[in-house]
Every structure is written in C-alpha cells, then in structure tokens.
Amino acid sequence: MSIVIPEPKQVAAMSEIKNPVIEASKLGLTFQTNDGPVQALANVDLTIGKGEFVSFIGPSGCGKTTLLRVIADLEKPTSGNILVNGMSAEKAREARAYGYVFQAAALFPWRTIAGNVALPLEIMGISKAEQAERIKRTLDLVNLSGFEKKYPWQLSGGMQQRASIARALAFDADLLLMDEPFGALDEIVRDHLNEQLLELWGRTEKTICFVTHSIPEAVYLSTRIVVMSPRPGRVTDIIESTLPRERPLDIRETPEFLAIAARVRDGLRAGHSYED
C-alpha cells in the first residue's frame, strides 16, 4: 500500500491569517513502539488565527489528540516546527498560554469545585482576593454559581465537565485546547454544553482548538474544520464554515449546515482507510 500524502489545500488561505496563535509547519511525530515506529503525525501544516474556533475531526488513530498534545507541549514533535503565540510550544506552556480541557473532567476529588478552579491560580501564585474574584467570575461563566462548596462526586458528569472548563478559563489564557470534552456525555447534555460553549466563545473572544469525533458537533461549533486521517496521521482537508457566528441549535437543520456536514463526511470517507 502506498500512501500519497496530499498537499495542504489552503496554503494560500493560510498565509492570509492575521495574528496567528498557532503555526505548525511540516510537523511530524513518530512514536517508537515495540511493533516498530508509528507515525502519529506526518507533515502537518496549519495556521490558526486569533479568535478562531477550530475543530479537529477524524477516526481514531488520526492523530487529532496527538496534535492537540503537541500544541500543549505534552508531546514533543520529532520533526517540523510548532509555534504558539509566536514562541516554541514549551515556552508557551511555561508562559501558561493555554487552558487544557481533557476527555474526562479530571477534577481533584479532595477539592471542592471552588478549590478545583483555584488550583491553577494557587500554582501561579495569584493572591487570595484575586482568586476569589476569578472563581466567582468563571463559575458564573459556566453557570455553576452556588456549587462552590460541593465536591466533584456531588455533581453530574456534565456539571463536572463545566467545572473543568471553568478551571481552564480561570487564569485568563487566550487559547483553550479541548480534547473531546463532551465525548463521555449523553447527547442532550452535550447539545446544551455545545450551546453554552459557543456563547462563552462569543463573549470571551478566545481561540479554541476542539477535538471531536462527532460531525454535527464539529460543524455546529467551528469556524474551521480540520479533517484528519490515520496511518500516518495527517490533515486531509480544511473546511471553512460559512455559518454565521450566531448559531441557535436549530441551525443544524438548515441546508447550509447539512452541506458543510456532507463535505466533512466526504472528507472523512476520502481520507480514511477502513477497507484495509
């Protein structure tokens, strides 16, 4: 089997992006495993501008989570370059450039909700008074006011994930990296959180990178959708969303929405190699 790595289709469009937050060029990451090397990422070129909401979608093994972890400096690339806020990913992490939301809420069970939101603030040495103010503000933002003194186990899964988003927002990083944050939740809760996330994005003007395996979620949320494909993990298509920024939930029944979703589905079908 020979793999033809397609050239990124939107090189021209990318150079137009102003205020780039993330710039990846020829990015590659190969894991050494017992079964030999595995190419998790190959030749990824991508630029994400300030204020964008970019989704990464693809079948499992396509490297979407790995790409997010490279941006977060949780993995080191083995080739190519990555710049976050114009500096290396490591420097950006050290400067606390981003908030990261994991697949699970990953709250500390021995801390209250307020205590969990305070965790990054304590680590960053922010004063107690400032902490209290930020905890209040971010819990307001995710509609969790009044739950400050509750422990994680006393909250539903959706509320826990909202608390973890509040924790990622608490230290005012302009970049939010979210790795399938709603993957473990049921569809009703998920719809609700998607709506809230869009609203939050609109209010805070943050840049959001969002990994998902749900086509409707990606189309509903994003200004751009990056379609990825496995073996080796690579970007096969980048789709600009033509939807307006204001998106009520029922936008998902409009022909425009369905057309974008169809294009994403086509991109996934063209890229993936389930037949082998």
Add this chain to the structure above:
Amino acid sequence: MDRLRDKIVPVTTLLAILVVAWYAFAVILNAPFQRDLDRRAGETPGTVEFIGKTLTQAKPTLPSPDQVATNFFENTFLRKITSNRSLIYHSWVTLSSTLLGFAFGTVLGIVIAVGIVHVTTLDRSLMPWIIASQTIPILAIAPMIIVVLAAVGITGLIPKALISTYLSFFPVAVGMVKGLRSPELMHLDLMHTYNASPSQTFWKLRMPASVPFLFTSMKVAVAASLVGAIVGELPTGAVAGIGAKLLAAAYYSQSIDMWSALVAGSVVAALLVVAVGIVGRFVERSMGGRPA
C-alpha cells in the same frame, strides 16, 4: 437491622463456635494431667465432676475461657493501675513504646517513600534492602539493637520503640510508594499544563492522592508496632509491659496469666487499629470523601 444482620449475628455466631471449641480442647488437653492427679489421690470422679475439674486447674495446659476472663477482669479492673499486677499498667508501658515507635516508623516510611518516588537512584537501590530488612527475624535483631544502643548510652523507652519502628516503617513505605504514584496520568498532565514545579505537584497532587493509602498502611503498621514493642520486651529483661508479663508467666507456668496478657495485647491492638481507622475516616471525610 441491617447492621444486626450483616455484622453482629455472624460475629457472635463465630465467637460462640470458638468458645465451644475452646472448652472442648481445654477438657481434652487438661484431661491427662487431671487423670494423673486423680490416680495419685485414688479418686474415681464421675464424668461431669471430671470435666469440672479439668476446667478449674490452677496451672492448666489450656485454661478455660472463664478462667482467662476472670483473671483478665481482676487484673484489669480490680487492681490499682500503678500495681505491678495490673494489666492496665503493663499495657500502658507497652502502648507508650508502641506509639513512639509507630510515630517514628510512619515518619520514616513516608520519608523513604518520598525518596523512592522522586530519586531514581533510591528507587533502584533502596527497595531490595527494605524488603531484606523484613526477612530478618525480629527476635534475633531485637537484643542486638538494645545492646548496641545501651553501649552508646540510649536506654529505656527509645530502644524498644526503635524495634517497633523497624517493623512499622515497612508497610508505610510500601503503601506510600504506591499512594504517591497513584495519581492518574491525566492529573499529572494537568499539572504539567500549568507548568507546576515538582514540589507543587507533590503537595497539591501526590500527597493528597496518597492519603487513603497512608491510612490503610498505618493500620497494618500500628499492629506491627505493638508486636515489635512486645517482642522488644522479651529479650531485654524488661520488668514491665505485656511482653515482660508474658515472659514472667511463661517462666512460672502461670498459663492463665499468660493468656490474659495475650488478651490484653489483642485488646490494645484492636483499640489501636480502630483508632487509626477512625482518624482515617475523619481525615477522608474532611477531604470530601463520599460517605460510605
């Protein structure tokens, strides 16, 4: 009702079976000596009278439960607690060195675990030695500890406590290594995204995550401490303590005294384990633990 059905009934049933078996064995084991006595006295008692006699010997091979209970009651509640015959007095002597040794052992265990988790060299070099230390019979090493420490002028409570330490640091060290390594990868990644320093990761993540492991291993350690304190009293010529009491009773074949000292030791052990459990539950509750 649930508590009655789930706990009290099974425990009392088992206890009743044990007591019955104990009486049976007391009769069987004391019978040869009783037959001997009767033969010499030229008596031929009936079965019931014979059984009664086997259960009331002054120095029986196996004292009956009621003999032990009576002795335990008298020596616990009817003696002045400053008396040399009071079990409370002996228990207190043993308890004080148990607690001191347990405190040393817990601190030592935690320090060793922190070292193993954070320093790769210690991780590779220390664990085999720690395990080897526990394979040495404590009865062999206890007199040496006492003698060596006496030579450098340390006598009294501390040498005994150190024997407790020797036994109790091990479960704490093993439990804490596991506890400090228990945080999920996701939590460690989270701390990494905050660019947290190793000491922040330790105090805010590893330490709180290890608390349940700490209390589980402390329960084992406190019982081991008591064993250490009792064993420490045996070869050292101690005049007070449960170990000393056991040894003296064994010398003079006062089997009833021996058994009641054993009971005293078990009661102290049970109280210690329960106390650690209560403190553990209290701490876990204050750390937001879900009430069971």
